[in-house]
Amino acid sequence: MIRQVDGRAAFAYTAAHELDPGKPSVVFVHGAGLDHSWFGLQSRYFGYHGWNALAVDLPGHGRSAGPPLPSVPDLADWIFGFLEKSEVQKVSIVGHSMGSLIALECAARRPEKVERIALLGTAFPMKVSEAFLDAARRNDTAAFDMSTIWGHAPQVPLGGNPNPGMWMYGDTLARLARLAPGVLYTDLKACNDYAAGLESAARVQCPALFILGRRDVMTPPKSAAALAQAVKGARTALLPPSGHSLMAEAPDATLDALIEFFAAGSGARPGS
């Protein structure tokens, strides 16, 4: 579905369902340089199991008009703007990588609106190496290579894709190749510059789940430890075979962790 946010087209995938005010809502927020379809399997599941699933394309990504927004707080405000235009009152938020920081910031800023957050492939601080940032700044395809290789567990290029017939590296590269110049850099810089993680974590009032990949080289599990400790009552699910691209590398384990987490909440039980 398309909504106008700040005068620009904003898209969210809803699994071919109209929003139903009687259902709980869950927003999926993608990471740097990606789009809504990175959550394809998981968002589709929730859309068909009793939820309003809204997998957004952040500004400048996928089907949402640019320009990309420069900071995590700006992106959190954009999420609330989108929800307002969609007449969604309360949400749970699932965020991956950069999207996890946005989810965290949303929960901290508007605790009355956010019911649960699931942070996937997260870290704080989410520092980006100077080489990576510099390549992205120059729109050098080396940045795409770094994002692709570091964005998956080391065994991915040699192992099987759970999604039959697909080549994860190729899929990531094709997505990045569709980006307008500067988008990846803007995203990476937003991650790198985000400084409020621990303060925001302390303000989170809702249940939180961290889903981390044991073989993540982009955001290793240990780099999420401080954040997980700062969110009161947060739980962590460590997925052994996965790297940073949890939704693609371990789609079922990621989905199962989300189902269990949301089943414990006050919203509709997935599957109902």
Added chain:
Amino acid sequence: MAGPRSYPRYPGFDTLALHAGQSPDAATGSRAVPIYQTTSYVFPDTEHAASLFNMERAGHVYSRISNPTVAVLEERIAALEGGVGAIATASGQAALHLAIVTLMDAGSHIVASNALYGGSHNLLGYTLKRFGIETTFVSPREPQNFRKALKGNTRLLFGETLGNPGLDVLDIPAVAKIAHEAGVPLLVDSTFTTPYLMKPFELGADLLYHSATKFLGGHGVAIGGVLVDSGRFDWEASGKFATLTAPYEGFHNMDFEEESGTRAFLLRARREGLRDFGACMAPMTAFQILQGVETLHLRMPRHVESARKVVAFLSSHPAVEKVLYPEAPGHPDHELAKKLLPRGCGAVFSFDIKGGRAAGKAFIEALRIFSHLANVGDAKSLVIHPATTTHYRMSDDDLRRSGITPGTVRLSIGLEDPQDLIDDLDRALRASQK
């Protein structure tokens, strides 16, 4: 998000040829790719089954749609080509058909090279016409011919990386530019070159397929095809591909592009094309082709090296009118071949024998090592006379436009001792002139 400090690199071609798509079997530890000779897969529970059918979970349901052994081949070829994924099919022809029916409906139009495998020419020129899909054939030697043939309903440009049988080199960058300016993709048949000699996606092609029967397998024991998508073509922006961008009643009103972005083409091809047309690859076939792929990087250099020796021999033989091999300075695409095919122009080529049809017949019958049959890309050397076999349905005019004469002979150079091949050819050429 720091990542390791060193600049990362991708696994090399040789490593991917051996490993991509497969980790040791989780159930048994099997290092070799297991042959999952099964039609179907037990669902853990009804909820899981429903999720598989509705594409909420990854996995296998029925081997016409996907199979673990076949999936290894698909992922491996996608990795070697640099695509987002692949679909293995019952044959190369099935791959071409799957690509076309996934992209377009009756009333659509294709612009294709006229230097095509005879089977592809039949499909495009005769069979698809019955179903309302028209094709205009153009000489690939001048890329602007593709532009001139465009119509409002054109949905695809198509050619072979090396045309069959004259080895016309398709100027992929130029033809891709024309395709993209027209808002349509370029599909190439990459059978003769394999990803070892050329990676069409790096040159601008959007889709490609192989007859895996040929060099990918290399052993001549299995028929198969593989269709690969680069994931780079923006179907939504083009606005010409309703099969990928409009809700599909046949699959829960799915808008494939909205659902999966870069994977839209393959998703529809698998979920509709394999489901409904059913030209899937058998697991045993996938296993057999995988055995060939694992040595592709060793076999192709040898194929090319031996082909060069044979071309050199034939080029100076008094019974030979001309040799059509792009590395030969006299070939019309010599300069283009140097640019697009620096690793070599493959091991399938044609030459014209002096004496026309009768000499060609005598030549073939005198050969001892070369096998006279309708295939190429085998480890064993092969020979055929196109005018009476692969291209026999084509009119004389079509033959001429494809650069074939009654005396044209096509060779596929195998992995035997190249001197033995030269001796065999020399003996047969002398016999042909008696």
